[in-house]
Amino acid sequence: MSQAEAPAGFSTGWWREVRLRLADLPRHALELWRRSLQFRTVVITFALSSLAIFVIGLYISFSIASNLFKTQLDSALSDANDATIAAQRILEGSDAADRASMQASMAAVVQTVRSVSGSSAIAYFQPAGASVSLAPPTRIAPILQGGVITPELHEHVRADPDGQYWQSVALEGDDGADDPGVVVGSSIGVPGVGEYELYIGYNFAAAQETLAFMQLVGTIGAVALLVLLSAITLLVVRWVIEPIRSAATTSRRLAAGDLGVRMPEKGEDELATLAASFNGMADSLQARIRELADLSVMQQRFVSDVSHELRTPLTTIRLAGDVLYGQRDDFPGPTSRTVELLHTQTERFETLLSDLLEISRYDAGSVELATEPTNLVHLAGDAIESMHELAHSRGSELRLEAPGGHLDARVDPRRIRRIVRNLLGNAIEHGEGRPIVVAVDSNETAIALSVRDYGLGMTAEESARVFDRFWRADPSRTRTIGGTGLGLAISLEDAVAHGGTLEVWSRRGSGTVFRLTLPRSGVPADEEIVSPLPLEPDDIEATGPPPTGVVGAIDTEATVETDAAGRAASAKGTPAGRWEAHDA
Numbered sequence: 187m188s189q190a191e192a193p194a195g196f197s198t199g200w201w202r203e204v205r206l207r208l209a210d211l212p213r214h215a216l217e218l219w220r221r222s223l224q225f226r227t228v229v230i231t232f233a234l235s236s237l238a239i240f241v242i243g244l245y246i247s248f249s250i251a252s253n254l255f256k257t258q259l260d261s262a263l264s265d266a267n268d269a270t271i272a273a274q275r276i277l278e279g280s281d282a283a284d285r286a287s288m289q290a291s292m293a294a295v296v297q298t299v300r301s302v303s304g305s306s307a308i309a310y311f312q313p314a315g316a317s318v319s320l321a322p323p324t325r326i327a328p329i330l331q332g333g334v335i336t337p338e339l340h341e342h343v344r345a346d347p348d349g350q351y352w353q354s355v356a357l358e359g360d361d362g363a364d365d366p367g368v369v370v371g372s373s374i375g376v377p378g379v380g381e382y383e384l385y386i387g388y389n390f391a392a393a394q395e396t397l398a399f400m401q402l403v404g405t406i407g408a409v410a411l412l413v414l415l416s417a418i419t420l421l422v423v424r425w426v427i428e429p430i431r432s433a434a435t436t437s438r439r440l441a442a443g444d445l446g447v448r449m450p451e452k453g454e455d456e457l458a459t460l461a462a463s464f465n466g467m468a469d470s471l472q473a474r475i476r477e478l479a480d481l482s483v484m485q486q487r488f489v490s491d492v493s494h495e496l497r498t499p500l501t502t503i504r505l506a507g508d509v510l511y512g513q514r515d516d517f518p519g520p521t522s523r524t525v526e527l528l529h530t531q532t533e534r535f536e537t538l539l540s541d542l543l544e545i546s547r548y549d550a551g552s553v554e555l556a557t558e559p560t561n562l563v564h565l566a567g568d569a570i571e572s573m574h575e576l577a578h579s580r581g582s583e584l585r586l587e588a589p590g591g592h593l594d595a596r597v598d599p600r601r602i603r604r605i606v607r608n609l610l611g612n613a614i615e616h617g618e619g620r621p622i623v624v625a626v627d628s629n630e631t632a633i634a635l636s637v638r639d640y641g642l643g644m645t646a647e648e649s650a651r652v653f654d655r656f657w658r659a660d661p662s663r664t665r666t667i668g669g670t671g672l673g674l675a676i677s678l679e680d681a682v683a684h685g686g687t688l689e690v691w692s693r694r695g696s697g698t699v700f701r702l703t704l705p706r707s708g709v710p711a712d713e714e715i716v717s718p719l720p721l722e723p724d725d726i727e728a729t730g731p732p733p734t735g736v737v738g739a740i741d742t743e744a745t746v747e748t749d750a751a752g753r754a755a756s757a758k759g760t761p762a763g764r765w766e767a768h769d770a
Contacts, residue, residue: 223423223427223430224420224423224424224427227419227423227427228416228419228420228423231415231416231419232412232415232416232419235411235412235415235416236412239408239411239412240408243404243405243408246404247397247400247401247404250397250400251397254393254396254397255390255393258388258390258393259352259368262352262368262370262386262388263350263352263370265302265303265304265305265386265388266303266350266370266372266386266388267350267372268302268303269298269299269302269303269386270299270350270372270374270384272298272299272302273295273298273299273374273384274374274375276291276294276295276298277291277295277374277375277376277377278375278377280294280377284320285320285322288320288321288322288376288378288379289322291322292310292322292325292376295310295374296308296310296325299384299386303386303388305386305387305388305389306327306329307327307329307330307357307369307386307387307388307389308325308327308330308384308385308386308387309324309325309326309327309330309335309384309385309387310322310324310325310374310382310383310384310385311324311340311382311383311385312324312382313379313380313381313382313383320378320379321376321379321380322376322379327387329357329358329387330369330385330387334355334356334357334369334387335355335369335371335385336353336355338353339351339353339369339371339385340371340383342371343371343372343373343383343385344373344383347373347375347381348373349372350370350371350372351370351371351372352368352369352370352371353368353369353371354366354367354368355367355368355369355387357387357389359389359391365389365390365391365394366389366390366391366393366394367387367388367389367390367391368387368388368390369385369386369387369388370385370386370387370388371383371384371385372384426457429449429457429460429461432449432450432461433449433460433461433464436448436449436464436468437464440468440471445468445471445472445475445476446472447468448465448468449461449464449465451465482549485549492542496539497539500532500535500536500539503532504532504536507525507528507529507532508529510525510528510529511525511526511528511529514526538672541672541673541676542672544672544676545655545672545675545676545679548676548679548683553679553683555597555598555601555683555684556598556600557596557597557598558596558597558598558599559594559595559596560594560595560596560597560599560602561593561594561595562595562597562602562626562633562635562704563586563588563626565599565602565603565606566586566588566606566624566626566635567586568603569603569606569607569610570584570586570610570624572607573607573610573611573614576611576614577610577614577622580614580617580619581619582613582614582617582619582620582621582622582639583621583622584610584621584622584624585621585622585623585624585731586623586624586625586626587623587624587625587626588625588626588627589627590626590627590628590629590718593628593633593706594707595633595704595706595707596707597684597704598680598683598684601680601683601684602680602684602702602704604676604677604680605677605680605681605688605702606624606635606637606702608673608674608676608677609637609677609700609702610622610624610637611673612637612673612674612698612700613637613638613639613641613698613700614639616639616641616642616698617639617640617641617697618640618641618642620639620640620641620697620729620730621640621730621731622637622638622639622640623637623638623731624636624637624638625638625719627718627719628706628718629716629718630706631705631706631709631713631714631715631716632686632703632704632705632706632709632715632716632717632718633703633704633706633718634701634702634703634704634717634718634719635701635702635719636699636700636701636702636719636721637699637700638697638698638699638723638731639697639698640696640697640728640729640730640731641697641698642694642695642697643692643693643694643695643696643697643698644692644693644694644698645692645694648692649690649691649692652674652690652692653674653675653677653678653688653690654675655671655672655675656671656672657671677702681702681703681704684704684705685704685705685711686702686703686704686705686715687701687702687703687715687717688700688701688702688703689701689703689721691721691722691723693726696726696727697723699721699722699723701717701719701721703715703717703719
């Protein structure tokens with residue numbers, strides 16, 4: 187029957203289902219082996235026990251077979267020796283003088299040998315050169331015919347008439363099958379004729395049946411022992427594994443946030459000690475988490491309250507500062523400089539308060555996005571235009587490369603604009619006056635924006651901490667553009683709130699790349715998001731971008747066009763601003 191054929195009486199669909207289930211058995215067994223400690227323990231115990239029982243059974247079977255054969259052989263040799271002695275006595279006491287009386291004596295010898303040895307498989311061979319007229323002819327029992335007595339055995343018996351020799355042979359049994367046995371050979375002297383070869387065959391079928399029965403009983407006992415041992419192992423392992431399984435389930439629920447779950451404590455053994463220790467650890471962990479949660483809430487409330495409370499005096503200070511700042515030209519030089527410094531720091535203080543309020547909202551989980559369809563290319567162009575004066579003062583050129591990404595994304599434009607401004611400000615701060623490239627692109631699942639500078643760069647350790655609050659790569663450097671130290675931390679929170687990512691690549695002396703990736707509208711939540719922009723740049727060793735020869739770079743020296751032009755550019759899918767081709 188071929189693999190595709192179904193047995194008679196069974197439907198093809200049922201047979202296909204059976205074959206599929208059988209094909210899946212190895213995979214299910216391997217999966218069960220990986221996941222179940224109980225299954226592995228039982229299988230290993232069964233395998234090792236089977237190996238041990240097989241080795242012990244093989245040794246016992248071999249020993250029994252060897253001892254049984256030796257016992258049967260010793261008995262056969264002893265009986266054959268007694269029969270040979272009895273036959274020799276009959277021949278020595280015979281006074282046969284003619285052929286007929288000699289044959290009668292040999293018949294008496296055969297009868298005696300059969301009686302003493304207990305075997306009817308008897309043969310004797312006439313010696314070479316004996317007198318034909320007097321010597322009895324050769325006699326071979328049917329069971330010993332057909333080459334059972336080998337020439338080698340003949341040679342040994344003839345060479346040593348006083349010795350006794352044996353050989354293992356296969357004798358035909360009553361059912362026609364070959365039974366194990368031996369042939370014992372010796373010599374008897376016939377007066378007036380010479381030395382006759384006497385052979386007696388012994389069938390060991392009874393011993394073979396005894397051995398087979400013992401092996402069958404041993405096999406059945408071994409199988410029963412394995413089944414019993416596996417059942418005992420399963421029960422013992424289940425009894426031991428159950429608390430471990432309970433601990434695993436409890437720890438999983440504890441990790442999922444169910445802080446009130448506990449393990450049952452029974453008895454006073456090691457497993458009960460494990461349960462008690464685990465429950466104690468869970469109690470301590472729950473208390474610690476609650477304490478940290480309460481502390482976090484207090485910290486968030488404190489930051490929020492302080493920020494709110496500081497707004498009133500800050501507003502008053504800001505108003506007074508603005509009045510003084512508007513009249514700074516009327517003050518003496520040092521006083522005018524003090525008023526300008528007061529105005530600058532007040533603005534920075536106000537920005538810091540806004541950032542603290544924003545970060546406290548994220549900590550409290552109370553941020554709500556005001557999303558709307560937004561073109562990231564336009565948004566990036568607006569951010570570049572707003573940062574143009576700052577970049578120009580630091581000697582940096584801002585470029586926008588947008589081979590794709592002209593489709594709208596449903597985002598909160600205020601927060602995305604804040605991310606882009608933070609990334610641009612960071613690039614201008616650390617760009618060492620070199621060009622800065624802003625790239626926007628899209629694919630089927632995501633829209634991405636990256637900011638690349640060719641400035642100082644950071645080490646791997648510094649890159650890992652770049653999104654930490656109030657952290658600076660070089661504490662000795664002073665902020666020259668008024669940052670608060672919370673910009674990148676807030677940008678990361680903004681990206682995560684949109685379901686996106688904000689990543690960084692940097693190398694000391696080769697600049698830095700920040701990449702914002704946002705999922706496209708309508709993309710399923712479980713689908714993998716692949717960013718259309720690479721994080722690691724191709725020009726790692728470059729000190730600046732190459733001159734472009736394609737349309738796609740915004741000239742930051744250009745003046746922004748009117749709103750009507752901007753709307754026209756939006757309809758075409760290009761950012762507002764003057765586009766021009768740069769010759770390579």
